[in-house]
Every structure is written in structure tokens, then in C-alpha cells.
Amino acid sequence: MARLIALYTGGKDSTLAVQKALEAGHEIAILLTTQPSSEDSWMxxxxxLGVQHILAKSMGLEHAYVQVSGEREREVKELADHVARIAKEYGADGILSGSIASLYQKSRIDSMAAKLGLLHLAPNWGAEPRGILEELLARRYRVMIVAVSTAGLGREWVGRSLDRESVDELFRLSEQWRFNPAGEGGEYETLVLDAPIYRLPLGVEYTRVWLGDRGHIKISRAMLVERTA
Structure with a gap:
């Protein structure tokens, strides 16, 4: 079994990858969240960003933020430097990612891992969008859509929960507007408020920001709260 550095955003894909890795018997050495200086990051x-350490506390896992430029390719090299240092510090022998279908992301993490002599585990890789979203529902994840940036998803999707109704609607809209219903192309971003691997769920206070053709939430307060039935 591997001791892993988990590339972690707090979103649905990276959280599900952490749960699958733990279920497979791997150890999570640390959750690593990148903070790009530019919002135009390709990776x-x-x-x-800024609530992931709270989620790590809920999972009882170590966590660190690292800064990258957000510039294409340069940001990958910057992450590699951070991973090399952290792998040595934490005795890690692998990288965990939540990649599903992005060859751009996976190929660069594969290359980084190979150069550093690390494994790269991507337990979600190759899963169908329907399968990923249905698995989240089956596992009773509470997922909030925190940003949208594609035609077909309007301001009403900012702050919306992923549930049976919204998942079915995502698939209908994705067929009409030709986007990836799992958000793998950056069509939307998510934050997992509760999951089976959380000791306590995350509560957030936020406002919605809409910029004409895209939007996001702005969190003003985040804390762990008691779980309700």
C-alpha cells in the first residue's frame, strides 16, 4: 500500500479520490491544496480556496497550502518542486489525484510523478460522468456548486446542491449545450460540505457573485458544525 500526497481542492472529485484511496488501504500522508496567483490556471x-484546512481537520488528516503562479506549464513545475519537498518531509511514495477525464491534467501529474520517482493514483480515472455523480448520491455526499462558467448554467446554479433533481437536470442541459455534466472541463466547481469520511460537516456563510456569463460564491465564514438528521 502507498503513502500518498493527495492533491486536494475540497471538491467532489478529490474528496471521492481520498475516500476510495482510504478504502483501498492506502495512507494519506497529507492533503495538498494549490493556490494559484492567477484565476486563469489551466491545472x-x-x-x-481557504477552507480546505477545515475539511482536513474534519477528516483527521494533515494539510498544507502551496502557492503556484497559475501560469501554464510554469505552475506544474512549481507544484513539482513543492511535491518533491513534501514527499521527502512526509515519507510519501505516491501522489493521489481526482482526475476523471482531463488528459491535460493527468498527463502532467503522470510526468511529474515519474520524474520524482512517485506513484500516481487516480481512482476516478475513466469513470463515466453519470457514474461519478450517481456514486456521490449513493454515498450521500452533500455537494454544493460553488462556481459556474459555461453556457447553459446560469446564476441559479451558483450555490445549488447536487441532488437527484439537479443531477438529472445537468444531464439534460449538457446534451443541449454540449458540456461535460461532471464538470471535468471546468464548467462548474464544487465544494463537499459533508461526506462519509468527515467527522463533522462544513457550514458556510456566503454571498453569490454573478459576472454576466459566469459566477461563484464568496465565503465569508466557514466552520465545522454538528451533523443534523
Whole structure:
């Protein structure tokens, strides 16, 4: 079994990857969240950064933030430098990612891992969008859509929960507007408020920001709260 550095955003894909890795008997050495200086990052999630350490506490896992430029390719090299240092510090022998279908992301993490002599585990890789979203529902994840940036998803989707109704609607809209219903192309970003691997769920206070053709939530307060039935 591997001791892993988990590339972690707090979103549905990276959280599900952490749960699957733990279920497979792997150890999570640390959750690592990248903070791009630019919102135009090709590689990394930029929505709702700054709450991931709270989620790590709920899971009882170590966590660190690392800064990257957000510039294409340069940000990958910067992450590799951070991973090399952290792998040595934490005795990690692998990287965990939540990649589903993005060859751009997976190929770069594969290359990084190979150069550093690390494994790259991507337990969601190759899963169908319907399968991923149905698995989240079956596992009773509470997932909030925290950013949208594609035609077909309007302001009403900002802050909306992923549930049976919204998942079915995502698939209808994705057929009409030709986007990835799992959000793998950055069409939307998510934050997992509760999951089976959380000791306590995350509560957030936020406002919605809409910029004409895209939008996001702005979190003003985040804390762990008691779980309600």
C-alpha cells in the first residue's frame, strides 16, 4: 500500500479520490491544496480556496497550502518542486489525484510523478460522468456548486446542491449545450460540505457573485458544525 500526497481542492472529485484511496488501504500522508496567483490556471481549482484546512481537520488528516503562479506549464513545475519537498518531509511514495477525464491534467501529474520517482493514483480515472455523480448520491455526499462558467448554467446554479433533481437536470442541459455534466472541463466547481469520511460537516456563510456569463460564491465564514438528521 502507498503513502500518498493527495492533491486536494475540497471538491467532489478529490474528496471521492481520498475516500476510495482510504478504502483501498492506502495512507494519506497529507492533503495538498494549490493556490494559484492567477484565476486563469489551466491545472488547478481556484474556487473557495481557504477552507480546505477545515475539511482536513474534519477528516483527521494533515494539510498544507502551496502557492503556484497559475501560469501554464510554469505552475506544474512549481507544484513539482513543492511535491518533491513534501514527499521527502512526509515519507510519501505516491501522489493521489481526482482526475476523471482531463488528459491535460493527468498527463502532467503522470510526468511529474515519474520524474520524482512517485506513484500516481487516480481512482476516478475513466469513470463515466453519470457514474461519478450517481456514486456521490449513493454515498450521500452533500455537494454544493460553488462556481459556474459555461453556457447553459446560469446564476441559479451558483450555490445549488447536487441532488437527484439537479443531477438529472445537468444531464439534460449538457446534451443541449454540449458540456461535460461532471464538470471535468471546468464548467462548474464544487465544494463537499459533508461526506462519509468527515467527522463533522462544513457550514458556510456566503454571498453569490454573478459576472454576466459566469459566477461563484464568496465565503465569508466557514466552520465545522454538528451533523443534523
Amino acid at each position: 488547478f481549482h481556484t474556487a473557495c
